[in-house]
Amino acid sequence: MSIISRRSVLITGIGGIAALAGAGTAYGLVQADVLPGRYRLAPYLGKCGTMPPLPKAAPGSVEQVRFSASGGTARVVIGYPVGVTKNLPVVVMLHGSDGDARTPFDVYGVQYFLADAVRRGATPFAVAAIDDWADARWRPSPVLTRDLLPFLRDHGLSTTRIGVLGWSIGGRGALLLASALGAGRVAAVAAASPALTRSDDAALPPALAGIPASLTCGRDDPFAAPTRDLLARLRAAGRAEATGGIHAGCHDAAFRRRMLPDQVAFLARHLSRA
Structure with missing residues (x-):
């Protein structure tokens, strides 16, 4: 025994x-x-980080408007710097697949980051987010150029050259919209956690020629590799500023809010030259 x-x-x-x-x-x-399983494990291993606090800055007004669009009406939410609502350049913001026009303001607090940036000397601009910006394939819908931009122009904003900002599938949408409009209409584009495909890495660099771009993604995000590759290709092309990189974080709102201060400053800097 x-x-x-x-x-x-x-x-x-x-x-x-x-x-x-x-x-x-x-x-x-x-x-x-x-x-x-890496991306499922990341939150439990403390790799995602927490949602950072909002800047301690009094935000400007946030306006919700319905406007006429082909086939009906659409909702846009517009955020302004403190004390100014007219004759401002505008950044079009594209939400993720589970968001809507209010998400940039209610979840991310972009109006606070805008107020803080302007307080620090950045060029003032307005931000505008629309519901259902995508078509059935999650590509930018014609409603953006056919209806939204004319409405924003008639609403007193400058749309001659715009900025574009998006997160997740909205980040990919922002890059696609910028590439479709070209450098003549887009002063700069910023995308966080863009839900890129491998084919995007080849198709987007020539289409984005001449447009300053900021691309950021979390290290524990499934889209880190295509983001890194696209950023490298844009830098290699050398046609315009390509900034950003891969940082600690995951595919979540906490990462995207952490990226907002740099993105807002980047967009303001290029809109000042528009």
Whole structure:
């Protein structure tokens, strides 16, 4: 019995060590993206970070308007710097797949970041977000150029050259919209956590020629690799400023809010030259 017991203990011990070693190997393979699950594990490993606080700046007004669009009406939410609502350049903001026109203001607090940037000397601009900006394939709908931009112009904003900002699938949409309008209409484009495809990395650089771009993505975001590749291609082309990078974080609102101060400053800087 003693021999069997010692043997059993020895075998059990070896099995436990092997299991631990196997777990460590599996964890390494997950982190290297050889095995799936890295992005699901990231929040539990503390890699995503928390939602940062809003700047301590009194925001300007936020206006919600319905306007005529082909086939009916559409809702736009417009945020302004403190004390100014007319003759401002405008940034068109594209929400993610689970958002709407209010998300940039209610979740991300973009009006606070705008107020803080202007307080620090940035060029004032307005921000405008619209519901249902995408078509069935999550590409920019004609409603943006056919209806929204003319409405914003008639509403007293300058749309000669605009900025574009988006997050997640809206980040990809922002890059597609900028590429469709070209450098003559777009002063700068910023995208955080853009839901890019591998084909985008090849198609977007020539289409974005001449447009300053800011691309940021979390290190533990499934879109980190295509974002890194697109940014590298834009920098290699050297046609316009290409800034941003891959930072600690995940595919979530906390990461995108952390990116907002730099994105707002980047857009303001280029809109000042529009």
